[in-house]
Amino acid sequence: MPTVVLMDVSLSMTRPVSLDGSEEFQRKNLAVHGLNMLFEHMASNYRLEFTALMAFSSLWELLVPFTRDYNALQEALSNLEDYDKTCVESALNGVSNVVQQEWGSACPCQVMLVTDGSLGIGKGSLRHSLQTLKQRGDDKKFPLPFPFPTKLFIMCIANAEELQMTDAMDNLEELLRLSGGDGQIFTVEGPLCMKSVQAMFGRLIDHAYSPFHAVLHCGNLSSDVQVFPRPEPIVVDEEVEPMPRTVSTDLEIVGFIEIADISSPPVISRHLVLPIAVNKEVDEVGAGATDELEEEPSASQMAGKSPNFCVLLHGSLKVEGMVALVQLGPEWYGMLYSQADSKKKSNLMMSLFEPGPEPLPWLGKISHLGPISEAAENPYGEDDSKSPFPVQPQVKRSYAQNVTVWIKASGLQTDVQKILRNARKLPDKTQTFYKELNRLRKAALAFGFWELLKGVADLLERECTLLPDSAHPDAAFQLSHAAQQLKLASTGDSQYAAFDHNIAPMHTDFSS
CATH class of the missing domain: 1.10.1240 (Methyltransferase, Methionine Synthase (B12-binding Domains); Chain A, domain 1)
Structure with missing residues (x-):
């Protein structure tokens, strides 16, 4: 899930902050300090994620396009210049353009707005933009919600009391609501200082950028893995009392199936699965696009020398043209498969199905599937000329019958x-x-x-x-x-208006 960092470089960000009688810092310096902390964390834990850096005041500028080079991002932060007034709307338009050019409108993206909570003044300010939402034509629509799935995180270099003294907090909450509500506003707790800003970015890291570690099991074999991006909890709307479902840290492979039988199933999300503590030597065997990952110090002697089930699984799925069905939780399944993103690199991917015992109707219930060896005869035939799928339902579906519909x-x-x-x-x-x-x-x-x-x-x-x-x-x-x-x-009388009753021809005899 790519990230766009939108950095406010307006004049209000240059306001000084006194730190315990020592030299004065600007709010911009505190923001840069927090972002450097975030980039260092991502460099260690999220090296496969793409991040872009944009700066804005009355105009916006793409300082660093989407990259995995966090040194370039930190260098651009150290060279920020100061500009004029704040204009959030134009910056959000810039984010929409940059993301759609790079990823299209289907890829989910995280947008991080780093600001001091100043809304700007006059025309172009956030306050003016929100007040004129209903007086706009189609050619001047507000950029939110974005045309792609978004999580908006607003990082305020100010405490909640300061924002609530004006209408800044109300406007930022409205901005979050317009984005779809999937995000959060972070404020500094306590006085403005390096420590409090670090704590605020630490809360962001725990919420959105904490790595997901799990153990992948298959019979007696297992492997520690890391999943990118972190699987999000989902809520099943059909349940009477919906509760968020989370992916278990114990991923159990329950079987293997041919790619042709799984087809292109509907999925909730897709994730990259990497074995923990691997180096380039292991990557070339088939662990995925991990040649940019640094080797973990604790496993420096073992990586590349000890067997790794995750590498074996990826190579096997790639060669055999199969996928592995994996149980994510109670009555919740997904699949592991090999996906090539270039001629030389291929990744072990995990796709999450809709929760339920029968996520793919043509396979029937996942719990009813079993190994071929337990079948009375090979369901694929001796020469793989047939397939047991799709499973035919016992009750004929209504959409398979001739239904009369009068639209016109x-x-x-x-x-x-x-x-x-x-x-x-x-x-x-x-x-x-x-x-x-x-x-x-x-x-x-x-x-x-x-x-x-x-x-x-x-x-x-x-x-x-x-x-x-x-x-x-x-x-x-x-x-x-x-x-x-x-x-x-x-007449509607149940004796004559039964739905299942058919009018039979009148019996007559004109043979004589």
């Missing part, structure tokens, strides 16, 4: 005309006539369209009076019988 008047008119055309060809079209009549009857009963049944009955009676002298006598009997049955159904 022309559709209803067509169905009525079809009945009348068959009515004029009785008795030759008796079966087709009753088939179309029963289809219309069921749809009218399902919609509670009693007037339609009465209207069609009147039409059939009219057709009966218009029959020519040369018409077969059976036609008049069938039309009268059908009209009577529709009129009875139009």
Whole structure:
């Protein structure tokens, strides 16, 4: 999940802060100190994440495009210049442009706004932008919410009391709400100083940038792994009392399946899985794109020399063209697979399915799957010519049946005309006539369209009076019988308006 750091370099950030009688620092210096702390943490724990640095005042500038080089980011921070007034709206427009050019509108992104809480003055200030939200045309829309999934973190180099003395906190909370509400406002606790700013960025790190360590198990084999980005808790809306579900730190592989059978399943999120304490030598075997990771000191003697199950798993999935089904928690599954991002690099990826026992309908319940060796015969055939999937459901799905839907008047008119055309060809079209009549009857009963049944009955009676002298006598009997049955159904009486009941042709005998 890439991160955009949006640094406020307006004049208000140059306001001095006295630190225990020592030399004076500007608020900008405190912000730079906190960001350096964050970048050092990401360099150690999030080396595979991309980060961009932007500066803004009345205009915005991309100082460092998306990169994994945290030295370049820290160097750009040390060379920040001071500009004029604050204009948050133009900066947010800049973030939208930069992210969409690099990642498109599908990739989730974290946006970190670092400011002193000053809203700016006059036209272009945040206060003015929020006040004019409803008076804008389509060509001047406010940039929030972004067209891509976003988490907005607002880092205020000020304490909550200072922000609440004005309407700054209310406006920042409105900004967070417009972004979708998925984020947080961080303020300094206590007096402004290096220590309190460090504590504020420490809370951000714990909330959004703490690494996710887990143990990957498969039978008697296991491996310590790290997952990027950290899997977020999710809430299942269908539950009566929804509770956030979190990915377990014990990931259990429950089986393997061919890529063709898993197809392209719907997933909640995708994550990169890396074995802990590996170096480039191991990476070349197939651990993933980890050649930029530094070797952990505690494992410097072991990395690259001891067997690693995670490396074995990645190489096996890549060669065999299979995926591993992994249990993330109670009735929650995902899959591990190899994905190449270039000709030379491939990564071990983990995708999370929707929680539930049957996340992929064509596989049936995951708990019902088993090894081929336990089947009476090979479900794939001797020459892999067949597949046991998709699993056919015991009950026929409603979307697989012919359902009558009338969206426009022309559709209803067509169905009525079809009945009348068959009515004029009785008795030759008796079966087709009753088939179309029963289809219309069921749809009218399902919609509670009693007037339609009465209207069609009147039409059939009219057709009966218009029959020519040369018409077969059976036609008049069938039309009268059908009209009577529709009129009875139009009363809504359960005896005649049963949905599963079909109008049967009237039995006649003209053989003599």
